[in-house]
Amino acid sequence: MPTLINDLIAANGHRTALVDKRGRSSWPELGSRVHRWMGVLAAEGLGRGDQVACVLGNRRETFEILLACLHRGITVVPVNWHLTEPEIAYLITDSECRGLIVEEPYAQVSGRAAARAPGEVPTQLVLGDRDVPGFRAVEPLLAAADPAEPAEQCCGSTMLYTSGTxxxxxxxxxGMFVVGAPFTRVAKLLEYARVVLDVPANERFLLDGPWYHSSQLFLALLALLRGCTLHIQERFDPEATLAVIDAEHISAAHLVPTQLVRLLRLPEHVRRGFSGASLRRVWHGGGPCPPDVKRAMIDWWGPVFLEYYGATEGGVVSLINSHDWLRRPGSVGRAVPPYELMVVDEEGVPVPAGVSGRVFVRRLTGRTFEYHKAPEKTRAVHLAADKFTYGELGHLDEAGFLYLDGRAQDLIVTGGVNVYPTEVEAVLLAHPAVRDAAVIGVPDHEFGEHVVAVIEPVLPEPVDLFALLDPHCRRSLAGFKTPRAYHVVAALPRDTSGKLRKDALRRAIAPPAPDDPDAVLERTSSAEPVP
Known part of the structure; x- marks a missing residue:
């Protein structure tokens, strides 16, 4: 049996391990499929030290492949299925992949990407039972593979790529999974997940976002390896999320703030029909959550939320439960072991509690992470070998709870005064006419930069946003923080994890905003979303 799930197979009999829209797999069925995948990979000459790129949707086969690679010393490179041909080619080239596994809808663009990569990608497989140009169907290969336990098993790994903003x-x-490490190391990781992150065992976990994002991937994988039944939603739909939680008695899930906002905007009768009685914990992160949204979700679902601060690079470094958050609204929690949080000035000197600065994390056990083939980028985010940053600005209170003020690269300096976009965005999002909002700095010949808001309105009809939102903002914000101009867009550029692509906004809003404080810059609400 696959080493990482052999005890689960033995203990759980025919209990369900994986569920997607196509069906269900028991633990023994999952074990057999993982064995067969390991056999196929071995027959392709893929093993310890190799990389395999996966352009796959949220489905059971994705986790079969993950587990197979984690037992053959292979590093899985998850690929966002929305990427273009040159973007996929870059990932294949940079990671030096020798294998490419895709779903049929992504085969054409992925095949062209592999063809333009300078190195050969000898193994190209497509899910299903029929070949497509450039790819061999995997189901016939799996059917012919030996379902018995392979003689040699070796721990594999994952390598995720940052979003590239x-x-x-x-x-x-x-260091979450290390190629060639003993499997006992993974057992320690699972114990850490239980004690520190509260990842449950033998419950029902909902994957309701793209698996290729680190938080979705690792929480779902850790839950599965702790014996949870993993319910895999193909894509997020707020009403369907409520339905599956109640119908499948889901006890644990991960969501991002954008999903919380969309859940809250469901019709009242839909919200009233949701029980949620089975829910015990809902992790959320991946971006700032407006306090009003968080409070409304706690009022609706109860104190089941665990908010974290983390990133692909170093994982989760702080946590806060609902009870602590209600006492300290806006906080993302205190450091979890083995981390220590610190806020420093531009010279790297720690600042007192309550003073904003650059947020750094110290890993008390030493070595942190590195960027693949990019030592200069690794150095740029480290103060020392054990001290790194995710790029945020923030402050600590006297009890060590962290509050994020925004990303360092997004800080607006107007007239020599710092403006944190997240603060302004939270005020804008509180207005009922605003569906989504982003705040950026635009060059200003007098003040250096001035504050501009980009608004996705609730209603498509054009409105005078300045007249509507300026008095609203001035009731909560100092004058220098209040937007001096507004753009209207059909949809803000967010990726599938809910992260806002402010780089795309800056490129789209190239011309400086006029200096007239009463000017309103508009794009029609029927315009295409900012790319």
């Missing part, structure tokens, strides 16, 4: 995406090499 500044420069090219960077492959992250962290």
């Amino acid at each position: 500044t420069g090219a995406p960077k492959g992250v090499v962290n």
Whole structure:
């Protein structure tokens, strides 16, 4: 049996391990499929030290492949299925992949990407039972593979690429799974997940976001390896999320703030029909959550939320439960072991509690992470070998709870005064006419920069946003923080994890805003979303 799930197979009999829209797999069925996948990979000459790129949707086969690679010393490179041909080619090239596994809808663009990569990708497989140009169907290969336990098993790994909001995406090499490490190391990881992150065992976990994002992937994988039944939603639909939680008695899930907002905007009768009695914990992160949204979700679902601060590079470094958050609204929690949080000034000197600065994390056990083939980028985010930053600005209170003020690269300096976009965005999002909002700095010949808001309105009809939102903002914000101009867009550029692509906004809003404080810059609500 696959080493990492052999006890689960033995203990759980025919209990369900994986569920997607196509069906269900028991633990023994999952074990057999993992064995067969290991056999196929071995027959292709893929093993310890190799990389395999996966352009796959949320489905059971994705986790079969993950487990197979984790037992053959292979590093899985998850690929966002929305990427273009050159973007996929970059990931294949940079990671030096020798294998490419795709779903049929992504085969054409992935095949062209592999063809333009300078190195050969000898193994190209497609899910299903029929070949497509450039790819061999995997189901006939699996059917012919030996379902018995392979003689040799070796721990594999994953390498996720950052979203690339500044420069090219960077492959992250962290210590969660280590190629060639003993499987007992994974057992320690699972115990850490239980004690520190509250990942449950033998419950029902909902994957309701793209598996290729680190938080979705690792929480779902850790839950599965702790014996949870993993319910895999193909894509997020707020009403369907409520239905599956109640119908499948889901006890644990991960969501991002954008999903919380969309859940809250469901019709009242739909919300009233949701029980949620089975829910015990819902992790959320991946971006700032407006306090009003968080409070409304706690009022609706109860104190089941665990908010974290983390990133692909170093994982979760702080946590806060609902009870602590209600006492400290806006906080993302205190450091979890083995981390220590610190806030420093531009010279790297720690600042007192309550003073904003750059947020750094110290890993008390030493070595942190590195970017694949990018030592200069690794150095740029480290103060020392054990001290790194995710790029945020923030402050600590006297009890060590962290509050994020925004990303360092997004800080607006107007007239020599700092403006944190997240603060302004939270005020804008509180207005009922605003569906989504982003705040950026625009060059200003007098003040250096001034504050501009980009608004996705609730209603498509054009409105005078300045007249509507300026008095609203001035009731909560100092004058220098209040937007001096507004753009209207059909949809803000967010990726599938809910992260806002402010780089795309800055490119789209190239001309400086006029200096007239009464000017309103508009794009029609029927315009295409900012790319």
